[in-house]
Amino acid sequence: MSSTLRFQVVGEAFKKHPIDVPAPTERPSEFFAKYVFNRAKMQHYLPADIFAKMVDVMENGATLDMNTADAVAKGMKQWAMELGATHITHWFQPLTEGTAEKHDGFVEHDGKGGMVEEFTGKQLVQQEPDASSFPSGGIRSTFEARGYSAWDPTSPVFVIGDTLMIPTVFIAYTGEALDYKAPLKKALRAVDKAATDVARYFYPDVKKVVSNLGWEQEYFLVDEGLYAARPDLLMTGRTMMGHDSAKNQQMDDHYFGSIPERVAAFMKDLEIQALELGIPCKTRHNEAAPNQFELAPIFEETNLAVDHNMLLMSLMKKVARKHGFRCLLHEKPFAGINGSGKHNNWSLSTDTGILLHAPGKNNLDNLRFITFIVETLMAVWRHNGLLKASIVSATNAHRLGGNEAPPAIISSFLGQHLSDVLERLEQSADDEITWKSKHEMHLDIPQIPELLVDNTDRNRTSPFAFTGNRFEFRAVGAEANCASAMIALNAAVAEALIDFKARVDALIAEGMDTMKAVLKIVREDIRTCKPIHFDGNGYSEAWKQEAARRGLDVEASCPLVIDRYLDDASVEMFAKTHVFTRNELEARNEIKWETYTKKIQIEARIFGDLCLNHIIPVATRYQSQLIDNVHKINEIFPSDEAATLSGDNVSLIRQISEHTGFITTHVSKLIEARKVANRIESEREKAIAYHDTVAPLLESIRYHVDKLELIVDDELWPLPKYRELLFIR
Ligand code: ADP
Ligand code: MG
Numbered sequence: 172m173s174s175t176l177r178f179q180v181v182g183e184a185f186k187k188h189p190i191d192v193p194a195p196t197e198r199p200s201e202f203f204a205k206y207v208f209n210r211a212k213m214q215h216y217l218p219a220d221i222f223a224k225m226v227d228v229m230e231n232g233a234t235l236d237m238n239t240a241d242a243v244a245k246g247m248k249q250w251a252m253e254l255g256a257t258h259i260t261h262w263f264q265p266l267t268e269g270t271a272e273k274h275d276g277f278v279e280h281d282g283k284g285g286m287v288e289e290f291t292g293k294q295l296v297q298q299e300p301d302a303s304s305f306p307s308g309g310i311r312s313t314f315e316a317r318g319y320s321a322w323d324p325t326s327p328v329f330v331i332g333d334t335l336m337i338p339t340v341f342i343a344y345t346g347e348a349l350d351y352k353a354p355l356k357k358a359l360r361a362v363d364k365a366a367t368d369v370a371r372y373f374y375p376d377v378k379k380v381v382s383n384l385g386w387e388q389e390y391f392l393v394d395e396g397l398y399a400a401r402p403d404l405l406m407t408g409r410t411m412m413g414h415d416s417a418k419n420q421q422m423d424d425h426y427f428g429s430i431p432e433r434v435a436a437f438m439k440d441l442e443i444q445a446l447e448l449g450i451p452c453k454t455r456h457n458e459a460a461p462n463q464f465e466l467a468p469i470f471e472e473t474n475l476a477v478d479h480n481m482l483l484m485s486l487m488k489k490v491a492r493k494h495g496f497r498c499l500l501h502e503k504p505f506a507g508i509n510g511s512g513k514h515n516n517w518s519l520s521t522d523t524g525i526l527l528h529a530p531g532k533n534n535l536d537n538l539r540f541i542t543f544i545v546e547t548l549m550a551v552w553r554h555n556g557l558l559k560a561s562i563v564s565a566t567n568a569h570r571l572g573g574n575e576a577p578p579a580i581i582s583s584f585l586g587q588h589l590s591d592v593l594e595r596l597e598q599s600a601d602d603e604i605t606w607k608s609k610h611e612m613h614l615d616i617p618q619i620p621e622l623l624v625d626n627t628d629r630n631r632t633s634p635f636a637f638t639g640n641r642f643e644f645r646a647v648g649a650e651a652n653c654a655s656a657m658i659a660l661n662a663a664v665a666e667a668l669i670d671f672k673a674r675v676d677a678l679i680a681e682g683m684d685t686m687k688a689v690l691k692i693v694r695e696d697i698r699t700c701k702p703i704h705f706d707g708n709g710y711s712e713a714w715k716q717e718a719a720r721r722g723l724d725v726e727a728s729c730p731l732v733i734d735r736y737l738d739d740a741s742v743e744m745f746a747k748t749h750v751f752t753r754n755e756l757e758a759r760n761e762i763k764w765e766t767y768t769k770k771i772q773i774e775a776r777i778f779g780d781l782c783l784n785h786i787i788p789v790a791t792r793y794q795s796q797l798i799d800n801v802h803k804i805n806e807i808f809p810s811d812e813a814a815t816l817s818g819d820n821v822s823l824i825r826q827i828s829e830h831t832g833f834i835t836t837h838v839s840k841l842i843e844a845r846k847v848a849n850r851i852e853s854e855r856e857k858a859i860a861y862h863d864t865v866a867p868l869l870e871s872i873r874y875h876v877d878k879l880e881l882i883v884d885d886e887l888w889p890l891p892k893y894r895e896l897l898f899i900r
Pocket of ligand 2: 514643
């Protein structure tokens with residue numbers, strides 16, 4: 172883009188945009204889930220016996236027979252056609268980013284030369300998308316490129332535009348998962364089973380434990396015109412060059428600030444559409460960085476929450492374009508200011524309440540609370556490296572370890588109250604605990620206050636913080652599918668609870684009272700998982716060293732962190748919980764390494780191009796103007812006076828040469844490093860080479876490009892600058 176064009180684009184972006192949000196005629200309670208085939212609609216559109224069967228399928232995992240499926244499809248079709256739907260698609264989450272869909276019309280031949288609208292149970296339940304180009308990590312060799320998608324009846328179908336969308340899992344014919352949903356559902360089943368067993372020590376009637384997820388989605392908005400003028404943003408989702416804006420977030424005036432009108436219009440539109448799709452949007456606000464915002468819904472069952480997050484991310488992108496924006500979900504679109512994460516608020520609950528909630532009323536509830544807290548900590552302690560592996564990516568790597576985001580070490584913040592309670596319990600002597608009756612124990616520990624729910628002592632530097640009645644896994648990236656983190660966390664907690672139960676049952680078998688046995692094992696575990704507990708400043712250098720001493724995983728290189736999936740402890744845990752086989756883990760790691768490499772490869776290509784055909788030519792042109800000026804000064808002034816007058820420009824000419832010289836030689840090195848890495852066969856080794864030899868060059872070259880941006884005439888500079896990109900009018 173020529174510089175004149177840049178001014179045009181920037182000028183456009185800064186003009187006041189027309190703000191057009193239709194005033195909703197209905198209240199949210201009226202249009203909520205308008206496009207979702209939820210229970211109320213099932214009841215209305217399905218025969219009573221079919222509805223009852225569906226409830227059994229959804230609640231108890233009963234198997235679905237073809238007759239029921241046919242009847243359900245019939246009702247769905249009627250409902251969807253009333254909303255104008257003409258097509259259906261199986262909607263799934265392959266191991267790429269985002270979701271996949273393939274649309275089929277409702278039409279079928281009627282046998283008389285005409286057409287009928289048709290949608291059968293078979294089409295609803297299972298399809299075979301031609302899936303040979305989705306990543307499989309070698310599970311499906313291309314000649315046997317068969318995979319199928321199968322309906323997930325626990326996540327309701329919905330209509331978008333003219334299409335009935337059916338949430339599905341995506342599996343190879345040999346049974347291995349090719350997506351996120353299949354293993355997530357397995358992890359949720361495992362944690363349900365394990366947590367129900369443990370919850371029954373306290374409440375014998377518990378039938379089911381549900382895993383909850385409330386995500387908080389952070390994002391940036393940029394003007395669409397400016398975005399189009401930044402090839403790096405367009406290709407990689409982040410700016411790979413750009414000097415700090417003089418003003419960015421140092422005044423802390425954006426966080427919770429008033430929302431710009433144009434953005435408010437976007438948010439309103441987004442929320443209405445999200446609510447219509449059954450996403451229970453609740454909170455919206457400005458985030459810390461300029462142009463950064465957050466949307467959070469009310470928490471839901473984890474499988475549904477994951478689907479809703481995937482749906483929301485694609486909705487955000489679509490609605491943003493309608494408002495002349497681009498929505499950036501990259502974890503670090505701009506250097507020097509905050510990146511975007513997606514806090515995953517997680518808890519377990521039964522139909523009577525949240526297991527991580529401290530009621531402070533009686534000791535039985537308190538011991539239940541402590542048991543679930545401690546066993547969660549056991550899981551996080553045992554699998555801290557794996558949990559980190561579940562959230563790393565080439566893009567999230569820019570955020571982790573930076574001085575504004577969770578460090579690349581997983582630890583857990585508990586806060587003063589809970590720390591005191593655990594410590595007291597651990598140190599209490601056996602005779603301090605007396606039992607009045609079977610369920611009434613007197614424990615000389617500080618009363619567990621209800622106040623824990625309002626735990627205000629928030630430590631923003633902790634990647635896994637206890638925040639009242641839940642843990643907040645904060646290291647998850649903005650762009651990520653939450654399922655990755657939720658699979659690892661729920662499976663690890665399931666394993667910890669299975670293990671806990673085995674030890675408690677062994678004591679009971681020896682004749683120990685149940686609650687005493689629970690307490691004994693809890694106290695043992697408080698001691699064991701201590702290394703994971705850290706309430707201090709997670710950003711400090713001292714913590715890195717301390718964490719290493721404690722045996723926590725301190726690896727920061729993304730390709731090496733991915734190795735944690737293949738640790739014996741991980742393979743064993745995933746096998747025990749029936750979530751992944753070793754074969755699946757190996758295949759998925761191949762995909763992770765390959766994805767990492769591709770991301771850096773694309774970055775390196777576009778970055779090299781921009782350096783050579785945008786930056787160097789402009790810097791050289793400006794340098795020539797300066798040289799010309801020096802010559803002219805020398806022509807009209809006596810030489811000693813000319814030397815004084817042109818001194819500054821001569822110095823600038825030198826600086827420009829130094830920067831362009833560095834850029835030119837290092838872009839050559841970058842190309843060479845890529846060539847060397849590309850020749851490596853192993854995906855793991857190749858990713859390591861990209862991490863160690865290619866990625867660092869991007870940073871070192873950028874430094875010089877950003878220096879040039881400060882020197883070169885603004886009128887010549889081809890790319891929109893941070894100060895233009897970051898302030899929406
Ligand atoms: P923050 O103060 O961290 O921004 P919010 O109060 O906005 O947190 O809540 C963030 C998310 O946590 C919301 O989605 C909320 O519904 C969810 N949440 C609240 N309690 C729980 C819980 N017990 N389990 C899971 N998620 C929860
Ligand atoms: Mg939060």
